[in-house]
Amino acid sequence: MLDKPASALRIRERLIESERLMEETGCYDGITELQLRNQDPLKFETLHTKLRAYCVSAREMARRISASPGVREVGEMVVAIYTPEGDAIALSNGIMVHVHTMSRFIKWMIRNGYEENPCIRDGDIFANNDAFIGTVQVPDVMDVVPIFHSGKLVGWAGAVCHELEAGGITPGGDVALAQERFTEGLFVCAEKVGENDEIRRDYVIRCERNLRMPIYWVLDEKAKVASCIDMRESVKALIDEIGLDYWMQVSKEFIEEGRRAQLARTRQLTVPGIYRGHTFYGHVTAGKPGYQPLGDPDWLYNMPIEMEITTDGKIIMDFEGTQPWGYHSMNCTPAGMDGGMFVTLTQHMNFEGLVNDGAWMATELKLPHGTWTNPDNEMVATATSWALLLPAYGVFQRLLSRSFIGRGFVEEAFVGQVNSPMIEMGGTSQYGKLFGMAHFECAAAGSGALAIKDGLDTAYVGWNPESDMGNIEIWEQNMPMVYIGRSIVPNSGGAGKYRGGCSFISTWLVSKTDHLRLVTSEHSSRVFDNGGMCGGYPAPTCQKHRAVRDSNIFELAEKRAPLAHHTGTNPHRSELELRLQGEHVTMEGPYITAPHRTGDVFTHSYNGGGGYGDVLERDPLKTAADVENGYLTKEAATGIFGIMLDEDEDGYPVANLEATKRHRAEMRARRLAQAKPVSEWIATERCRVEKADFAPEVKKMYASAIKLSSRFTREFSDFWNVDAKSIFMPGAKP
């Protein structure tokens, strides 16, 4: 491989030149005029549509090569075509978050002299899953191949699949227990893994010997390489048709057009100004097995976000005031943060025009060094970075939505995404073999409400707009558990005039194994990690796990007695406790315990979205239908929304409009009687703040934010009229 001629590509110089031109002109690669677009707009648009078709077609083909239900069923894959400098020109549907992270990977190789060693040649295959090079988390493994035409590097084709098993300290891909990089699993760090369109045998052997379930990763590699080759050959044929010079120019104009379209869209849909919001995340691991004493076992993170929309149409997001990185798996790299921005923009603003890296270039992220958004230590773990990324970008969606409401585009306003906790597993399969897998039905949470309607039930996640929970039968083929329930969780959407989308809960019976490790990740404890909007409430996103070990379920089945199919609606006594005998377990935070075995029962619930608007304005008729269909309980309809329900002759709920009106008038009067002026509340709370009369984790959160951010310190001090530093960091220099 090292016996090579000197590189004639000079791609690093080209990348530097491209960045200089952008800086000097403000336009991508110095493209100040869209000449080809102006010459023949139809040809321009047609070509981009063709490129997009190449991407969509390649992804669909590749999904059929994969063995992973995550890729085949749920669609956890994306492909894209890039310029020689690594900027995305066109992309497929799917997990679009990775279109820009892959761009970072290509640029990283270029900057690090890959054209000299290990060389960039026609037929080469490069892979990466290192988030500090360019991905989100270790299971997001990406492959890229260079596209050569007439001996010249003319672009790249790239593909990402989310792997269901990454070989980390706990089974699955989102390795919950990883506290440092060294426990996250198998890393492939911008590595040449194939030549002449063939994946190297030694790379496959490494995968086979370091993963619990290599069939997923290895066949996904083949799927990705096939899609890359497919796109490469399509692009080469296109260049034969339109000419190399035209291609080199038009591919850059596509990106500049994307950049301009994003700016125009911002000016069209939003209102300039400063927008602010925040959310929180709680992590509880004290006393749990496996956690090394590297940091605080229980912690609370704040995620404040300030978004500025300038009159130029630029969107600037600033995370100042958030928390430091930690010894946990939820840190994120700038690549992941970029990816979160990209996938959010593609869903909410880029519904017209060309979608590519140009949109991202019209934005700016301010990621304070040393925080979880931009760690100053590259050995930190990022295996479950979605845990913080999803809530943070849920805030971004609410901030954007405030601007849509201001401008009148209420149909685009959306309360935002939520975390969707993941369950992962490993051990001995129902076939008696070693196995490991992330269960990906989490890709179908409830969405936040819209400003004109309820959120989507069990049909949305932020990272992949084509949400899919996968078929039960497919999941059962891949794990030693069978479903005894998959149910809508009543009241799991945040309450509001329009409620958040509801989530679902799965209940499984462990079957045909004596060793099943179950692990969960990415769900907040003790705090909501989402929010409502314009008077709507957050969704109840701090759920606990419930399981029964050594249950009597087989005896009950033998007797044809009722089984538990979900946890029910009594938070103090679940259906499992009501119906099943055995050792009942209720656990807060990540589920890390001894292995399960046949006869155990386990439940896992996902999250609903936040609500929009005042609950007292909710439509009583719609609410009656919600109660009838199990999305709301009657208790919630009356107690939260003030809606009185009668029953018709068949026992179905019917809204009593007169009684509702009376009850709501009473609730409104009670509200006004209970409420006090904010100024009074501030005066009372100020005393508490002065004494730092808070839980240790809350105090620690304030101290950490104050240490990292002078702005947070100033704003906190100004708001409460106190010296925040002396309260939370006594003894520190002023």
Add this chain to the structure above:
Amino acid sequence: MTSYSKEVIADLVAGTLPWPQTRRVMSAYKDDDRFFKYVAVLQDRVGWKDPILLPVSDHLFICQSGDERVTRCECGHSFGDYRKNWKLKASIIVRNTEETLREIYPNSDIPDPQWMEIREFICPECGTMHEVEAAAPGYPIVHDFQPDLEGFYREWLGKPL
């Protein structure tokens, strides 16, 4: 250029536009004349005459009130200068006990009140709940939105404020 009647915008804002039609609005090119029609719809809805300059929430509007620009509730209550955080002039209900959180979350696990509270910001006159914050105890009240009103009208709408 896409354009809709004021009636269609009114139905859209009220959430009463039939879903197939709403879908078409969502999928179509956006209507560049939306803002002023939207404001006209809202102006018809409120019971006061001060011209609405910018809606900032479901029932909160920045409006021109004599020489001042204020944030006003749909009921007419004024929260004062639009550049200041309207929440500071609102009324508040704080849910920071298991009992009060349970009223909103009757069937699920609830946050630890030591870690998180819910703050409901209410119009002191009509009792409309304008915003809900979920925050750690002691967290400063957030100022949601400071619009660049002058820049918006001058540079984006091309009209004097």
